[in-house]
Each structure stands twice: as C-alpha cells, then as structure tokens.
Amino acid sequence: MGTDTCYHCGDNCVQDNIVYDQKNFCCQGCRTVYEIFSSNDLTYYYDLQAAAGASPKITECKYDFLSSEAITDKLVEFQDDDMQIISLYIPHIHCSSCIWILENLNKLHKSIFSSQVDFPKKRIRISYNWQTISLKELVLLLTRIGYEPNISLEDYDQKINKKEYTLIYQLGVAGFAFGNIMFLSFPEYFEVGEFWIEQYKPLFRWLMFFFSLPVVFYAARDYFISAYKGIRSNLLNLDVPIALGISVLFIRSSLEIIFDWGSGFFDSLAGLVFFLLLGKFFQQQTYSFLSFERDYKSYFPVAITRILNDGTEDTVPLHHIKKGDRLLIRNEELIPVDGLLLLGNAKIDYSFVSGESAPVYKEPGDKIYAGGKQLSGAFEMEALKSVPQSYLTRLWGNAIFQKDRTTSFRTLTDRIGKRFTIGVLTIAFTAALFWLFIDSGRLINVFTAVLIIACPCAIALAAPFTLGNMLRIFGHKKFYLKDSQTIERLARVNMAIFDKTGTITTTKKETVSYQGMDLTLAEESLLKNTLRASNHPLSRALYDLLAEHDIVTLDEYQEHIGHGIQGAKEDGQIKIGSATFVGNKSGLANQNTAVHISANDEYKGCFVFHNEYREGISNVFNSMQSNMELAILSGDNAGEKSNLEALVPLGTPLHFNQKPEDKLDFIATQQQKHKRVLMVGDGLNDAGALAQSDVGIAISENINVFSPACDAILDATKLPQLPSYILASKQAMKVIKLSFVLSLLYNVIGLFFAVTGQLEPVIAAILMPLSSISIVAFTTVATHIIGKKLS
Amino acid sequence: MSVIYVLLTISIVVAVVFFTAFIFSVKNGQYDDTYTPSVRMLFEDELVKAAPEPESKKLNQPKENNQ
Numbered sequence: 001m002g003t004d005t006c007y008h009c010g011d012n013c014v015q016d017n018i019v020y021d022q023k024n025f026c027c028q029g030c031r032t033v034y035e036i037f038s039s040n041d042l043t044y045y046y047d048l049q050a051a052a053g054a055s056p057k058i059t060e061c062k063y064d065f066l067s068s069e070a071i072t073d074k075l076v077e078f079q080d081d082d083m084q085i086i087s088l089y090i091p092h093i094h095c096s097s098c099i100w101i102l103e104n105l106n107k108l109h110k111s112i113f114s115s116q117v118d119f120p121k122k123r124i125r126i127s128y129n130w131q132t133i134s135l136k137e138l139v140l141l142l143t144r145i146g147y148e149p150n151i152s153l154e155d156y157d158q159k160i161n162k163k164e165y166t167l168i169y170q171l172g173v174a175g176f177a178f179g180n181i182m183f184l185s186f187p188e189y190f191e192v193g194e195f196w197i198e199q200y201k202p203l204f205r206w207l208m209f210f211f212s213l214p215v216v217f218y219a220a221r222d223y224f225i226s227a228y229k230g231i232r233s234n235l236l237n238l239d240v241p242i243a244l245g246i247s248v249l250f251i252r253s254s255l256e257i258i259f260d261w262g263s264g265f266f267d268s269l270a271g272l273v274f275f276l277l278l279g280k281f282f283q284q285q286t287y288s289f290l291s292f293e294r295d296y297k298s299y300f301p302v303a304i305t306r307i308l309n310d311g312t313e314d315t316v317p318l319h320h321i322k323k324g325d326r327l328l329i330r331n332e333e334l335i336p337v338d339g340l341l342l343l344g345n346a347k348i349d350y351s352f353v354s355g356e357s358a359p360v361y362k363e364p365g366d367k368i369y370a371g372g373k374q375l376s377g378a379f380e381m382e383a384l385k386s387v388p389q390s391y392l393t394r395l396w397g398n399a400i401f402q403k404d405r406t407t408s409f410r411t412l413t414d415r416i417g418k419r420f421t422i423g424v425l426t427i428a429f430t431a432a433l434f435w436l437f438i439d440s441g442r443l444i445n446v447f448t449a450v451l452i453i454a455c456p457c458a459i460a461l462a463a464p465f466t467l468g469n470m471l472r473i474f475g476h477k478k479f480y481l482k483d484s485q486t487i488e489r490l491a492r493v494n495m496a497i498f499d500k501t502g503t504i505t506t507t508k509k510e511t512v513s514y515q516g517m518d519l520t521l522a523e524e525s526l527l528k529n530t531l532r533a534s535n536h537p538l539s540r541a542l543y544d545l546l547a548e549h550d551i552v553t554l555d556e557y558q559e560h561i562g563h564g565i566q567g568a569k570e571d572g573q574i575k576i577g578s579a580t581f582v583g584n585k586s587g588l589a590n591q592n593t594a595v596h597i598s599a600n601d602e603y604k605g606c607f608v609f610h611n612e613y614r615e616g617i618s619n620v621f622n623s624m625q626s627n628m629e630l631a632i633l634s635g636d637n638a639g640e641k642s643n644l645e646a647l648v649p650l651g652t653p654l655h656f657n658q659k660p661e662d663k664l665d666f667i668a669t670q671q672q673k674h675k676r677v678l679m680v681g682d683g684l685n686d687a688g689a690l691a692q693s694d695v696g697i698a699i700s701e702n703i704n705v706f707s708p709a710c711d712a713i714l715d716a717t718k719l720p721q722l723p724s725y726i727l728a729s730k731q732a733m734k735v736i737k738l739s740f741v742l743s744l745l746y747n748v749i750g751l752f753f754a755v756t757g758q759l760e761p762v763i764a765a766i767l768m769p770l771s772s773i774s775i776v777a778f779t780t781v782a783t784h785i786i787g788k789k790l791s
Numbered sequence: 792m793s794v795i796y797v798l799l800t801i802s803i804v805v806a807v808v809f810f811t812a813f814i815f816s817v818k819n820g821q822y823d824d825t826y827t828p829s830v831r832m833l834f835e836d837e838l839v840k841a842a843p844e845p846e847s848k849k850l851n852q853p854k855e856n857n858q
Contacts, residue, residue: 044835096830103831119827168817176810180803200795207799 008034009146010051029056033145037101040108045101052097054146062330063143063151065303065315066136075151075302076135077125083113084130088149090142093122102147109133109141124149151302167284171277174219177211178270182765184208188263189762205257208266216250220273238417238460241424245455246273252448265452268764272457275772279464283471283484292482292710300387304329304336307380318387325383335372337383338390341365344379348372371684411488412736413463417456424454431755442757449759453750458743458771462736465776469783470732477790478715479725486711489695491729492676496624497667497689499681500634500644503699505611506716512545516597516605523599525552526574530567533557538595539565539576542607564596574599579606611640616720618647623723625649629675633658633666635685664688680722684708697722721790728786735782739775746771 004013006026013026021038025031033053037045045052065071078085092098098117102124105115111133115126128138142149184204187197220243227243230236246269253264303315305328313328318336321327326342329335335348346362350372359375362368368381370390387393428450435443467484474481481487498504519527529552531543556568564577575582575598582598596606621630631653632644638656645654655666667677667689679686679693682700687708690696698710699719714722750767753759816822 048834096833099827099830100834117827118824119830120824165817168822169814172810172813172817176806180806203796203799207803 005051006030006055007046008051008053009055010053011055027055029146032056036108036145042101042104042107045097048100049095049097052095054092056144056146057148062333063136063139064305065301065317066139066151067134068303068315068317071303071315071317072135078127079130082129082131083127084135085125085127086135086138087123087125088139088142088151089121089123090147090149091122092147093117093119093124098147101145105141108145109138112138152300167277167281170219170221171274171281173214174270174274174277177215177219178267178274181208181211181267181270184211185263185267185761185765189765201263202257205263208264209254209257212250212253212266212269215270215273216246219277220246223276235414236418236421237414238420238456240417241421241451241454241456242276242460244421245451245457248448248451249455252452263761265761265764268452268761268768271765271769271772272455275457275769276460279461279468282468283464284468292713300336301334304333321383321386323383323385327381327383328378329374329381330378331374331376333374335368335370335374335381336390337387338367338369338385339381339383341368342380342382344377346374346379347376349375409485409489411463411485412733413460416459416740420456420459424451424456427454427751427755434755435757439757446755446757449754449757450751452764453754453759453767454747456743456747457768458746458775459740461772461775462739462743462779466732466736466739466779466783469780470729470786473783473787473790474725474728476787477721477725478718479712479721480714481712482710486695487729487732489676489711490678490726491733493628493678493695493726495629495631495670495675496678496680497631497633497670497693499663499679499683499686499689500632500640501611501636502682503680503686504617504632504647504719505613506701511610511612512542512607513610514605514607516603519597519599519604522572523574523604526554526567526569526572526599527576527597529554529569530557530565530574530576533567534559534565538609541609542595572600575601610643613643613647614716614719620720620722621648621652624726625652628678631655631666633663633689635659635663660685660688664692667692678726680714681708681710724790728790731786732783735779735786738782739779742778743771743775746774 004017004024005011006013007023008025008030011026013024018025018028018031020031020034023034025034030053033056037043066075073079076084076086090102093102099119102117103115105126106112109128111129113127113129115124117124126138133141139149139151184207187204188201223239223243223246226237226239230240249265249269249272253266253269256262256264300318303317304321305313306316306321307313307326307328316325321337327336327339329346341362341364343364346366346368347359348362348368349359350369360372367384370387370393428447431450432443432447435446464484467487470487471481471484474487524546528543528546531539531546532551533554534540534543552569554567554569556573557565558567559565560577560581564575564581566573566575566577568574576595579594579596582596583601583603594606594608597604624630630648632648633655634640635658636656641654641656648654655662658666663679663681663686667679670677671692671694677693678695678697679689680697680699681687681690682698686696686698690698690708690710695712696710697712697714698708699714699716701716746767750759750764753763
C-alpha cells in the first residue's frame with residue numbers, strides 16, 4: 001500500500017497503483033487520460049498545473065439520448081450544413097490547465113474546429129463538424145478526458161436569457177454626458193462677464209441642454225418608472241424624491257436658459273444620475289458560475305430509455321413520458337417519475353428527496369418515487385404518473401416558488417425614503433410660504449432649490465455601496481449571496497433552523513463503532529480482504545476504517561446485490577451484510593446504518609455507522625443561541641437523537657422524519673408567530689423550506705455541483721464562521737445608518753443655501769459630487785474594517 | 792474666435808467616437824468574460840512534434856456574439 005498520489009488527479013493511489021511511463025496513477029481511467037494526452041503531445045497540461053485532472057467516470061449508454069435529433073436540435077446553438085456550435089457546462093473547469101486542454105480539443109479530434117472556454121461561467125463553446133463527429137461522440141470524448149459536461153433538463157428547456165446590458169448602456173450615456181457637460185459649464189462658473197463668454201454663452205448652454213436630454217429620458221428612466229409605481233401603490237420609496245429632484249433640475253435648468261436667467265444645473269443633473277447609476281451597478285455582484293434558481297430540472301436527465309411493447313428500446317425526452325410507459329433505469333441514474341418496480345432489484349438513494357442517508361431496497365411490485373438514484377445495476381419500471389405530477393416535482397407547484405421575495409421586503413432605504421420625502425416637501429413648502437411674504441420674486445427659486453439640493457443622492461448611494469462591498473467580502477470568504485437585499489434580511493433574522501443530514505453532518509466521513517464479540521486475527525484479515533473486493537459504499541467506508549492486513553487472495557467471493565457479500569479462505573468463511581443475510585437472530589433493532597458480520601455461520605456482531613458532525617458545529621449553536629432561537633429539522637429517523645442532543649444547547653427542539661412539506665409548514669408556522677427565520681439546508685428536500693424562510697442558506701461541499709434554489713450558498717468548510725457572518729451583516733446595516741446621518745449633514749448645509757435663496761450652480765456642482773464621493777469613501781473604509789475582522 | 796466652433800465640433804466628435812466604441816464593445820460581449828483571456832495569453836506555444844498548429848490563432852480570433 002503506497003501512498004503515492006496520482007499524476008493525473010492527485011488522489012491517493014489506494015486501491016490500485018498503476019505505474020505507467022514512470023508515473024503513478026490511481027486508476028485505469030486516469031492512466032488512459034494521460035495516454036491520450038501524451039500521445040497527442042498535450043503533456044503541457046501537467047506542466048501548467050500538477051494533478052489538475054479528474055478520473056473519467058464513463059457510464060456507457062448514458063448519452064444515448066444525444067443520438068436523437070429532436071433532442072440535439074434543442075441543445076445546439078447553431079447549425080448549418082457541416083458545422084454545429086454547442087455550449088456546454090463543465091463543472092470540473094477550475095484552473096489554467098483546464099482552459100488550455102479544452103481550448104486545444106482540435107488536437108484530439110480533427111473534426112473539432114475550435115473551442116473557447118468561459119472560465120467564470122465554467123462553460124465551453126465548441127464548433128465542430130457534425131458530419132464527422134456527432135454530438136454524442138463529442139460528449140463522450142470530453143467525458144473520456146475527465147471533463148464530463150453536465151447536460152440537464154434545464155438546458156433542454158432553454159429559456160434564452162438575454163443578457164442585460166441596459167444598465168451598462170445607461171451608465172455609459174450618463175458618464176459621457178456628465179464629462180462633456182462639466183467641461184462645457186466650466187467657463188460660466190466664474191461669471192467674469194467677459195465679452196468672449198457673453199458671445200458664446202448660448203451655444204454652450206444649448207449644447208449642455210442637448211447632452212442632458214438622453215440622461216433624463218434614457219439613463220434616469222428607471223427612477224421615474226419606479227417612483228410612478230411607488231406612488232400608484234401608495235408607497236413613498238426613495239425613488240420619489242430622486243425622480244422629483246431630477247425633473248425639477250431639468251425643468252428649472254431648461255427655463256433658465258430659455259429665458260436667459262442663468263446657466264442652469266445641467267452639470268449637477270448629469271453628475272447625480274451618473275453617481276446613482278454607479279451605485280446601482282456596483283450593487284450587482286453576480287457569481288455567474290453559481291445558480292441560485294435551481295430546481296429539480298437542473299439535475300434531472302434530459303431523456304430516459306423507454307422499452308416498447310416489442311422489446312426494443314428507444315430514448316424519449318422526459319416530458320413525453322406517459323402513464324403506463326415501461327422505463328429502463330440504469331446504474332447511477334435518477335428515477336424521473338413515480339412508478340412501480342417491474343424487474344430487477346433496486347437499491348435507491350433518496351437522500352436528495354428525504355434527507356435519509358441510508359439507501360432503500362425495493363423489490364418488484366414496490367412503489368418507487370421520482371428523485372431517487374439507483375445504486376446497483378439496472379431495473380425496469382412502469383410509470384404511474386407523468387413528470388410534473390410526481391411526488392417530488394409537485395413540491396415546485398407550491399405557491400412559495402412563484403412568490404418574488406424582493407417585492408414584498410421593504411428595505412431600510414425604502415423605509416427612510418418615506419420620511420425623507422415628507423420632510424423635504426415640508427421644508428420646501430415652508431420656505432416657499434416664508435418667501436411669499438418677504439420677496440415673492442424669489443419664491444420659485446427657493447422652492448426648486450430646496451428640491452434640487454435635497455435630492456437624496458448620497459442616501460441612495462449608502463446602501464448599494466455598503467452592501468455591494470459586503471457581497472464581495474463574503475464572496476472571498478466563500479459565502480455567496482444572491483443579492484444585496486439578502487444581507488439586510490440576514491441582519492434581521494431571529495430564528496435559525498438547521499437540517500441535519502449533509503448540513504451539520506459531513507457527507508464524506510462517517511464514524512463507526514463495533515458492537516459484539518471480538519474477532520480473531522484470522523477473521524479480521526478475512527473481513528478486510530473480503531471488503532476489498534466490494535464496491536459497495538459501506539464496504540468502502542468500513543474498509544478504510546479497519547486496520548491494515550496483508551493482502552491475500554480469497555478462495556471464494558460472492559456478492560449478493562442488496563443483501564451482502566461473503567468470502568472464504570482455507571478454513572474460514574465470512575458473511576458481511578444486512579442482519580437477515582448474516583442470520584442475526586438477536587433481533588437487535590438499531591435505527592442507524594449497520595453492517596452485520598458472521599463468521600463460519602456464527603453471528604459475531606455489527607459495525608454501526610454514525611454521522612460525523614462537522615467540526616465546530618456545537619460552537620456555532622452556542623454562539624447563535626444568545627441572540628436567536630434554534631431548531632433542528634431532519635428527514636432522517638431518530639437514530640442520532642442522543643448524539644445530537646449532546647451537541648445542541650439544552651432545550652433546542654429536534655424534529656425527525658420531516659418530509660419536505662413538513663419543513664416548509666414548520667417554517668410558515670414560525671413566521672406567523674413573527675419569527676424571521678434563517679434556514680440552513682443542503683438538498684432538494686430542503687428546497688421548499690429554503691424558499692419559505694426569510695433567508696435560505698444552502699451548504700455545499702462542492703459549490704459547482706448542486707445546490708437547491710436559495711438566497712445564499714455557503715461552502716461547507718466555512719460553516720463554523722456562520723455566526724460571524726451574521727454579525728458582519730448586522731454591522732453593515734449600522735454602517736448604512738451612519739452614512740444616512742452623514743448625508744443628512746450635507747443636506748442641512750445645502751438646505752441653508754437653498755432656503756436663504758443663494759444657491760448658485762457652482763455650489764450645487766461642488767456639493768453634490770463631494771457628498772456622494774465622501775459617502776462612498778466612508779462605506780468602503782467601514783466595510784473593509786468589517787471584512788478585516790471577519791478573517 | 793469662430794475657431795471655437797471647430798474645436799467644439801472636433802472634441803464632441805472624438806467623444807462620440809469613443810462612446811460608440813464603448814457601446815459596440817459591450818454589445819459584442821467583450822465584457823462578458825474578463826478572466827479567461829488573461830490566462831490564455833500566458834500559455835506557451837509548447838513544443839509540437841506533430842503538425843504545427845498556429846497557437847496564436849485563438850488569441851486574435853474575433854469573438855462571436857453568442858448571447
């Protein structure tokens with residue numbers, strides 16, 4: 001047993017150690033990839049980054065559906081007489097070696113014209129000659145070199161999402177106009193009354209006017225729309241004073257130049273819109289390689305093998321499955337619909353659906369449900385429902401998935417906006433009334449000046465810049481949030497609910513304890529060697545946990561799928577497997593997963609597997625309980641109850657055997673009691689709960705693989721940091737409030753000029769950018785300090 | 792002083808040219824992926840024993856708009 005690492009993928013060579021070309025490989029797959037690369041002079045792959053590869057996992061027939069033209073037509077982007085272009089998502093893309101090899105695919109197969117990687121999105125666009133290499137062959141080629149693309153139902157239902165460039169265009173227009181107007185308005189700032197200026201004043205002013213037209217009618221469009229919508233639904237959001245400020249600025253400036261009263265405020269107007277849009281743009285932090293909107297479609301297969309009445313097989317798209325169809329489910333395939341098992345034995349992993357970690361055995365005649373994964377061999381089933389009507393997929397029919405949370409949540413800025421608007425209008429009218437009696441000629445001037453100077457540019461910038469910064473800081477700490485609003489919701493949470501399996505327990509490691517009679521040395525060696533031959537996940541786990549023994553060749557080895565394994569050597573014989581298989585008469589009822597052992601037909605005992613809890617999980621609970629309630633909801637049985645109780649603070653409610661709907665209902669009940677709920681989960685079975693909660697965080701050990709729809713994705717290694725992340729989001733909200741105070745100060749200074757009727761364009765032009773820039777600087781420094789504390 | 796008209800016209804034309812170039816580049820998807828090209832340009836033209844493949848071809852290939 002060497003502990004050499006594989007030259008291709010970097011894993012330890014535990015089972016096999018293949019030496020080829022003086023290099024170690026952990027499996028035939030890795031060796032084959034190396035062979036392909038070296039025979040095509042592509043070994044530079046290993047120079048760029050050592051051990052960057054992945055072992056190819058080829059399941060024959062998996063991509064048979066790509067032979068069907070109806071399906072490929074839906075997947076390809078472009079097709080003409082000999083060229084096809086396809087864009088594929090490849091989760092394994094992670095380093096420069098990957099980019100290099102994937103952009104040199106044309107050396108592996110001459111029918112590939114070119115390929116281009118989009119690293120942030122983990123996608124590759126390949127153009128190839130489909131007359132000489134079919135899509136199926138192309139996908140198999142990628143799979144063979146360890147870059148298996150992920151083709152799911154989602155790609156098939158392609159909703160062509162047009163890229164949103166509008167904001168960038170608006171920003172471009174505003175920036176362009178802002179720069180030019182600034183430079184055109186400069187001569188007039190100093191009012192020197194020279195002949196030269198007097199002569200060209202109208203030209204400069206009208207140029208400014210024309211530059212500001214696209215700013216008001218295109219770049220600032222969204223503010224008017226949002227303000228109009230707000231007023232119509234009796235909401236005074238912050239966009240109302242902004243829209244009011246912009247229109248007053250534009251109208252007053254236009255009147256000023258028409259009647260030659262002054263030069264207008266076009267520079268402030270363009271600057272204001274530019275800064276506002278900059279804030280908006282800054283807030284848009286997207287993690288393009290992550291998806292927060294996933295549902296079952298992302299990992300259901302595109303097509304499934306159907307068995308016709310005459311015994312032939314064909315491939316049908318998932319949507320075409322009708323009640324009564326006979327389907328063939330292969331090893332490692334997902335069951336797409338609820339149905340009856342007809343032929344063969346099924347061992348189904350329902351962890352995606354129920355959170356139950358142990359696989360379930362089914363025999364012909366049993367009902368099986370969509371979402372389970374077949375773990376051993378192939379079986380035939382009869383569909384009893386269509387895909388949308390199946391038990392798992394019905395969950396997405398729940399109204400909670402149609403609700404857009406962003407519209408129902410009122411942000412801090414919106415709540416401030418209402419008071420602010422009322423305040424500004426009050427001041428404007430009071431000042432106008434005052435001047436009505438003193439000097440009615442100045443009335444309009446003062447009234448508009450108040451609206452202009454109080455335009456809450458700085459207030460509107462505080463939240464986007466703070467939250468945008470926080471999003472980026474969290475992203476560096478492997479906590480990926482869907483949008484900036486999530487931070488605000490996270491700061492207000494007062495109850496946290498955790499799922500058990502896969503969330504607070506690891507999916508990788510399990511601890512094992514032995515209960516029963518001691519085994520002799522010969523029996524132990526036999527046990528270890530019998531396990532060596534088996535590929536069952538429990539056997540593998542147990543094998544890794546047992547002490548080292550010399551490798552011996554067994555005289556006899558049999559695997560009984562779904563029951564257990566048996567091995568014999570010279571005089572010893574051993575059976576490993578389920579209680580009934582090894583003949584456990586004691587009827588020891590254990591709710592945990594267990595592997596029973598009998599030697600020479602005498603029952604010895606069993607190895608009981610326990611969930612391994614993530615490190616630091618009890619610290620997470622202890623630090624969170626001080627300021628919020630906790631609860632555990634698990635889809636698993638109560639076998640772990642005693643272990644769990646030791647970890648959580650006393651009196652924390654633990655609920656077991658929770659179905660996906662139960663979790664959703666539990667959260668809804670808590671919300672009716674005015675709890676703001678944080679849900680932490682990991683699987684599809686938590687999807688409903690994650691959607692129902694105020695903030696849903698998905699824990700993921702590999703963020704590229706799968707996570708259900710949620711508000712945030714947290715890398716599993718960072719779970720112990722969760723309390724400090726919540727604290728940081730609370731601090732971020734404090735920063736926003738401080739910024740509000742700061743920008744109100746600026747407004748007070750500006751209002752002094754406005755109310756006394758001495759607001760000159762040059763003052764507005766200085767005050768506006770100054771307030772905006774200082775707010776941005778303050779929030780940047782403050783969030784940076786918060787980020788420093790996080791590490 | 793009417794030279795000011797000429798100067799203004801020139802400056803605005805130049806600004807508009809840059810502005811349209813910006814809009815054009817966004818539309819073309821040049822800002823979609825700002826990371827991969829930075830890695831791509833560092834690849835060595837490794838030794839090729841087989842038929843020589845112009846490696847630099849990829850670097851100056853126009854990006855197709857695929858959105």
